[in-house]
Amino acid sequence: MPERIAIAGDGQMAIVLATSAAESGHAVRLWCPLPGAAAPLSASRRSPRLPEIELPRDVQVTEDAAAAFANATIMLSAIPAQFAGGVWKRLAAVAPAQAGIVTVTKGVEVVSMLRPTQVLRDAAGPRPLATLSGPTIAHELARRLPAVMVAASDDAAFATRVQATFAKPWLRIYTSGDPMGVELAGAAKNVIALAAGMVDGLGLGVNAKSALLARGLAEIVRLGVAVGCKVDTFFGVAGVGDLATTCFSPEGRNRTLGELIGRGTRLADALASTQSVVEGVETARALRGMAHQHSVPTPIIDAVCRVLFEGVAPADAVRELMGRAAGAERIA
Numbered sequence: 001m002p003e004r005i006a007i008a009g010d011g012q013m014a015i016v017l018a019t020s021a022a023e024s025g026h027a028v029r030l031w032c033p034l035p036g037a038a039a040p041l042s043a044s045r046r047s048p049r050l051p052e053i054e055l056p057r058d059v060q061v062t063e064d065a066a067a068a069f070a071n072a073t074i075m076l077s078a079i080p081a082q083f084a085g086g087v088w089k090r091l092a093a094v095a096p097a098q099a100g101i102v103t104v105t106k107g108v109e110v111v112s113m114l115r116p117t118q119v120l121r122d123a124a125g126p127r128p129l130a131t132l133s134g135p136t137i138a139h140e141l142a143r144r145l146p147a148v149m150v151a152a153s154d155d156a157a158f159a160t161r162v163q164a165t166f167a168k169p170w171l172r173i174y175t176s177g178d179p180m181g182v183e184l185a186g187a188a189k190n191v192i193a194l195a196a197g198m199v200d201g202l203g204l205g206v207n208a209k210s211a212l213l214a215r216g217l218a219e220i221v222r223l224g225v226a227v228g229c230k231v232d233t234f235f236g237v238a239g240v241g242d243l244a245t246t247c248f249s250p251e252g253r254n255r256t257l258g259e260l261i262g263r264g265t266r267l268a269d270a271l272a273s274t275q276s277v278v279e280g281v282e283t284a285r286a287l288r289g290m291a292h293q294h295s296v297p298t299p300i301i302d303a304v305c306r307v308l309f310e311g312v313a314p315a316d317a318v319r320e321l322m323g324r325a326a327g328a329e330r331i332a
Helices: 012-023 038-044 065-069 081-091 116-124 138-142 156-166 179-202 205-227 231-235 237-248 253-262 267-272 279-293 299-309 314-322
Strands: 004-008 027-031 060-062 074-077 100-103 129-133 147-152 171-176
Touching: 004 012, 004 065, 004 081, 012 027, 012 138, 012 156, 027 065, 038 060, 060 065, 065 081, 074 156, 081 116, 081 279, 100 116, 100 156, 116 129, 116 179, 129 156, 129 179, 147 156, 147 179, 147 237, 156 171, 171 179, 179 205, 179 231, 179 237, 179 253, 179 279, 179 299, 179 314, 205 231, 205 237, 205 279, 205 299, 231 237, 237 253, 253 267, 253 279, 279 299, 299 314
Parallel strands: 004 027, 004 074, 027 060, 074 100, 100 129, 147 171
Antiparallel strands: 129 147
């Protein structure tokens, strides 16, 4: 059955999913959270952040939250992690009580250390929740290149519904009952991608970056196990699949920002050079806090934090990591 989909956010994934859902026959409204953003997008049907895709004419673009969310059957949150709580506390007043929320956010709230679905639960109350994640570079999705995602929820029926709603011939969607693991994998891979970009900026080669990916995955798994996630999740599409894409794609925003820092650019200047929110920066703080809270060693995540926030040079951080005692390899 066709759904009535309300999308919070106008970033790349919001544009891609709005377009694909509308093309599948669903009614789609896209809500722009920033004043003045809706009119140009509604008129041009193109976003400067994703110019290769044109929004279908039947996708309604608005700044009026009440109009966007009226009678929605599924709501999609494409709001960055550090802003999602505040935005959804406002949207809760107009969000239909029975409508479930799907989040595509890949981050962890710094102060609370809450994952996106936890933030949504606090802000919007009890309702079906799911996370939709995977190795999805938006510019490739815009070109309809083959991709795979995972719809994860504690509510199996809702995960299946999300799967059916957003699947396309070029977008295969699996379901999962481990939303915690899928969300943690999506958030943590952004932090490892920052480190991978620093390796690129320093010119350390593919050997070093591949080793970083492998040991970064070990940190993600250790942290995930400590908080109750399923190990298998981290070796699937939303885990190692997304990690590999983000660390190696030249279009990944976290990897790109890390590369600038590896070349000597200050964090503030690197952030100012991009039009998009780079989730891994603040998520690094949150994951370091979570790891310390659970007594999990995360040397790569710690090193990223020292480079970003404590003035440690990327080359010095690499030397510290390489100088650590080497024992038997283990994952968890």
